Amino acid sequence: MLPEFTHTSCLILTLVIFTCMTMAKLRRPILYNLHSDRTVCRTIPGLSKDQMELCYKEPDTTMAAMKGLQYAVSECQHQFKEQRWNCSSLVTKEKYPYTSPLFRKGFRETSFAQAISSAGISIAVARECSLGALLNCGCDSRKYQNQMRETLNWKWSGCSHNIHYSTRFAKLFLDRREKAKDIHANVNHHNNRIGRMVVKNNMQIKCKCHGMSGSCEFKTCWRIVPDMRIIGNILKEKYRNAHLFTMSNRGFKKIREKYDNRLSSQRKRRRSKEKKSTHRQNLIYYQTSPSYCEADISADVAGTSGRFCNRTSNGPDNCSSLCCGRGYNLLRRIRTELCKCKFEWCCEVKCDTCTIDEWISVCK
Numbered sequence: 001m002l003p004e005f006t007h008t009s010c011l012i013l014t015l016v017i018f019t020c021m022t023m024a025k026l027r028r029p030i031l032y033n034l035h036s037d038r039t040v041c042r043t044i045p046g047l048s049k050d051q052m053e054l055c056y057k058e059p060d061t062t063m064a065a066m067k068g069l070q071y072a073v074s075e076c077q078h079q080f081k082e083q084r085w086n087c088s089s090l091v092t093k094e095k096y097p098y099t100s101p102l103f104r105k106g107f108r109e110t111s112f113a114q115a116i117s118s119a120g121i122s123i124a125v126a127r128e129c130s131l132g133a134l135l136n137c138g139c140d141s142r143k144y145q146n147q148m149r150e151t152l153n154w155k156w157s158g159c160s161h162n163i164h165y166s167t168r169f170a171k172l173f174l175d176r177r178e179k180a181k182d183i184h185a186n187v188n189h190h191n192n193r194i195g196r197m198v199v200k201n202n203m204q205i206k207c208k209c210h211g212m213s214g215s216c217e218f219k220t221c222w223r224i225v226p227d228m229r230i231i232g233n234i235l236k237e238k239y240r241n242a243h244l245f246t247m248s249n250r251g252f253k254k255i256r257e258k259y260d261n262r263l264s265s266q267r268k269r270r271r272s273k274e275k276k277s278t279h280r281q282n283l284i285y286y287q288t289s290p291s292y293c294e295a296d297i298s299a300d301v302a303g304t305s306g307r308f309c310n311r312t313s314n315g316p317d318n319c320s321s322l323c324c325g326r327g328y329n330l331l332r333r334i335r336t337e338l339c340k341c342k343f344e345w346c347c348e349v350k351c352d353t354c355t356i357d358e359w360i361s362v363c364k
């Protein structure tokens with residue numbers, strides 16, 4: 001009897017151990033298992049040697065960064081949808097915007113693209129860290145007493161988006177693209193920093209109520225990264241105020257010296273505090289932008305021929321500006337749209353289909 005009993009309990013024990021092991025495995029997010037595959041690094045075109053090394057070390061974080069670049073590109077398209085340069089050149093087949101020749105230039109638009117890409121990475125990585133999807137980072141559990149002091153009925157708690165890890169990663173990943181000490185690398189690093197800074201300075205606070213049925217007797221709060229739209233709006237403003245620096249310009253010299261760390265302390269002191277802060281807060285670029293009117297493949301400019309323009313708009317999508325004086329063609333377009341929607345009790349929304357017959361203007 002005894003041997004048989006042992007045999008059964010052994011079997012049960014084995015089953016329990018096996019189940020426990022399987023469950024432990026399942027507790028690790030599935031996302032991580034997928035992304036921890038290093039071969040993804042070779043699907044990203046044009047990574048530098050250093051970037052590839054970083055990707056091999058942290059393939060899951062790198063994939064989160066790629067997601068952030070997609071947020072950045074769609075926000076860029078939103079911000080520039082009415083402009084001659086509408087950011088569509090950053091939509092690449094490989095979903096890696098840095099393959100666009102725009103990133104090798106030094107235009108005002110390049111500065112925006114650099115900053116928003118860096119911001120997108122900071123946002124996406126910070127979120128995924130706190131989702132528990134990444135191997136090398138988790139929640140940020142610091143208390144931000146300097147931002148908001150805890151009171152009796154609320155406290156810092158929960159899982160803040162890990163902005164500290166994500167800004168470090170964004171800097172490592174992007175600044176490694178260019179290691180030269182030339183104007184391009186300096187300007188690029190500066191704009192990358194602005195992107196990270198804007199995210200860091202605009203963290204939001206989110207709270208959850210506790211207590212009997214929504215009484216909110218007690219709250220716990222944590223920090224989340226800002227929405228991409230907030231970042232897009234801020235960076236668009238910085239784009240409007242961006243500073244042009246040229247090789248011969250004293251301004252650029254200043255920046256270059258700052259980066260080369262060759263600025264003597266004397267001259268450092270002479271530099272007014274105010275000027276320093278504007279340099280440090282603004283986007284910078286070093287090449288005058290083209291008009292973006294005509295196509296130029298070498299700079300990844302599509303031109304505006306064929307773009308829809310608005311005859312009555314005062315904005316940059318007005319026909320005279322968008323078509324660069326070439327004029328426009330009127331095209332008749334008939335399309336259908338849901339309309340006259342009514343709410344019906346209960347609970348349906350019923351709409352008609354309307355036919356819209358309109359004339360649209362298209363740049364010559």
Ligand SMILES: *[C@@H]1O[C@H](CO)[C@@H](O)[C@H](O)[C@H]1NC(C)=O
Nearest residue numbers: 081086088302303304305307
């Ligand atoms: C952006 O511009 C390109 C080239 O001029 C055009 O093909 C594309 O349709 C535009 N995109 C939007 C959303 O207007």
Ligand SMILES: *[C@@H]1O[C@H](CO)[C@@H](O)[C@H](O)[C@H]1NC(C)=O
Nearest residue numbers: 309310311312313314315317
């Ligand atoms: C054109 O611009 C006017 C004025 O800003 C606006 O009211 C209208 O909706 C625009 N039309 C289209 C098709 O975007």
Ligand SMILES: *[C@@H]1O[C@H](CO)[C@@H](O)[C@H](O)[C@H]1NC(C)=O
Nearest residue numbers: 313314315316317318320321
């Ligand atoms: C068209 O847009 C340009 C650029 O935004 C602007 O300078 C110009 O005043 C606009 N023209 C009209 C007629 O609204």
